[in-house]
Amino acid sequence: MLKMMTFFQSLPSQQPMPETFHFPGSPPKLRSVSEAESETSMSEASSEDLMPPLLAGVAPGGEEEETAKKEKKKPKGLANMFSVFTKGKKKKKKGQPSSTEPESEPKTKPELDGPMPTVEELKEALELGRLEAARPLLALERELVAAAAAGGMSAEELVQRQSKVEALYVLLRGQVLGVLRRPLEVAPERLRQALAVVAEQELEDRRATAAGPRAAELAATRPRCWLQLWRGGVAEVAAERLAAPPTTGAEGLSEAERVFLHMGRTIKEDLVAAVERLKPLFPAEFDVVATYAKSYHEHFATHLSAMAQFELCERDTYLLLLWVQNFYPNEILSSPKLAGELQGIKLGSLLPPKQIRLLEATFLSNEVANVKELMTRALELESQRWTKDVAPQKLDGHCHSELAIDIMQIVSQGQTKAENITPDVGRQIKQVLLVEMARFLRSYQHTFDEFLERGKQLKNYRANVIANVNNCLSFRTSMEQKWQIPQNPSSHLLDPLNELKGHSFDILLQNLFVDLKPLFKKFTQTRWAAPAEILEEIFTTVFGRLPEFSELQDCFQKELMEAVHLHLVKEYIIRLSKPRLVLKTAEQQQQLAKHILANAEAIRDFCTKNGSPATWLHLALPTLAEIIRLQDPSAIKMEVATYAISYPDFSKGHLSAILAIKGNLSSSDVKSIRNILDIDMGVQEPSRSLFSLISIG
Template identity: 35%
Template structure:
């Protein structure tokens, strides 16, 4: 609380007019929450062992919630030194990030679970909120190093060490966050699944590719189909049951592959039936890829889509979340 209020006093308070009394509001909210929690604890009947474990957890673990931030600061300093990264088992690796952060968080969660299942679950939820912020900071710092330090004597070894760190974080995040709750794992993976499909579609709608020959279009269609199969296999293997997403990319690939106008219209109709939130603007941007379509053919296809999606509401949004410039 002291650290948070110090941040409010130093940085946040000055962003608001004095009459907003920002510091006072923050302090009151913290006090009210602390008081309510203290009251609940005072009203509960805990055994001596439970009290000891709770105090031990608060004293030993809670101050280390920011261990990742402190380690990251130290790691960034090592990048600036004229020193080659350490090797672990023959591979460049950051002991500070790759081992210490992971072990600290893992051991803290184990201690929380030793107190009670509820405390362990609560900590897992907190880590789900805090860990992404740390990973974003790590990513931003690493991207900054990659752009500004290309002349560093040990540029490539540092890149390799951090790539290995990213792999370690990925593996352990799956173990901490996803194993305890299969329902949480499925929900997370399905969100990732939807995001990957959406981002792939966004790339296809950028109007950056325009192919004039059927052979070129067929090659692109095969490439998209392979990517779609790999994406589906990855997400399904990791627990996604969002099967409604799986046909989006293959159907778009088929539209690229087909050359007969009637067959293209049929495929567009099935796409619109499966994803009724697709609109003219989406299809027009996508058909930019098929540069051998005449203006009349393009107009015919777009008109067909408008009729088939006029009154249908989507079961789950996909295209409606995609803006087309």
């Protein structure tokens, strides 16, 4: 494959493509037709008012002055000859549109009120740019055809006369097409004259075609196809305008951006000029707006097609797609001044659909690879700060890391670039970026787990742990808001963040739980004789450690307090399930149930006051107290069945440990009560674990 380093200079990475395409400035306003028609001569027309910086060729220089000089010297007979075009016509009122529509039925011979001018007079008139000579020239051509058909003239004389007529047509064609090549540089009346000549020649082409072949002595000169020649001239002007070097003033843009911006601005300004300034002057049959639109479109498409043949660099691929799929159709063709005029013109796409799909696939591959590389680099830099024991930033009193912000910006930029091409490309890249995001989060979790194991001796270890827990909030919020990540058990995209947070909580709470372990042992050591004092000591220990977690985000402080709440309930149940405690009388069981209820209320109040949202734990201890208090096996069965619905991980082993406290239950009653858990109550897997964290035996 032919390969080039880049079609243009590489686009600077600091210069993002604009989300919206703007063309500064607008073409000068054309004076009204009525104002222009009131001018008495071509020399009085203001070229500044009539010529914007578009649709213009080379300025005619001293052509007008030279024409004026020649007109002063023209013979009197020539002036009489041109008077035939104005005799019998009424003076047009100011503001009345001048009709350039030719007659629907051409006359056999143009009407001339004066004598037929000679070839020499016509030649002089055409050299002076007098387009009025077109009609007597047409009459001369018709007379020649009639003479050839009638016979009586030698073939040599016919050829000689035709050569002179054709030479005059060459002069006329040059004058007419020259005017139409620079339509905004000439007075409107002169433009109408040129348009009328072309229209008349088109009619003559059709008349001659209908009349059949000429006499054998005459060369075939019809159809002359001047309308087609005019369209070819428009295409040449379009090529020249678009190929012109970009104007200065586009500092900071790459060569490719300057070229595209120049072409886009030129197309938009020139088409607006065609709509606003040429359409009112051109006959409908010229279809002037469509002609200009197609010419500019075809040249732009040719340029882009040539560019697309090369193996483009990433930036040029994106730039090409951006113009083909977004800027050109949306910001130019659909701009307010052009949308209505171009609606019925089928310009099509600048590139074939197959080529666009290939470019889009290349863009997606390149962009996803870039996103992946940037995310990997960002994680590497962040992990280096952990291992180098760099303290995290503080933001509003919370430990803060920029990792989540950096990653989401990287992903969002890739998403935005794709959406700037088309919404469909945006949807395509979203699915791929979600996959890459899941891979990154898993890599992030593994990298952080390694730090949790190896960095425990570092001074800023806990601060960095807290900062990364806070990162989870930034990740989760950004992904839920931007991508509407579904919040249901089947969505595993955020699982790595949940695992990272859980491992971090284990680290942060590890010392506290170690301190609480001997306090909970006192429950069984005192045979539950002084539970209130023990709980007070536990609460004092927990409360003293809470300031260590103040640098967590508020939501994570609540989640961490929920973990503490769960630990207190779990440890209490573990101590309650120890086989040493056996109560054989109903009074003893009721007294223990009373203690459990009081303890459950104290734990709930303490944890709730300090931010725990774990209302799901509120029934864990009171229901166990009720099972211990009840004496009727049937009532116990109902309580156990209800309890299993609230806590699906409550197993027969856990139930047996609680029933062991009731020393007055027979083995058959115990078995009957245990069998309640064999009944399928349609309970789903627990979303939160309690008894699965408690080992029995």
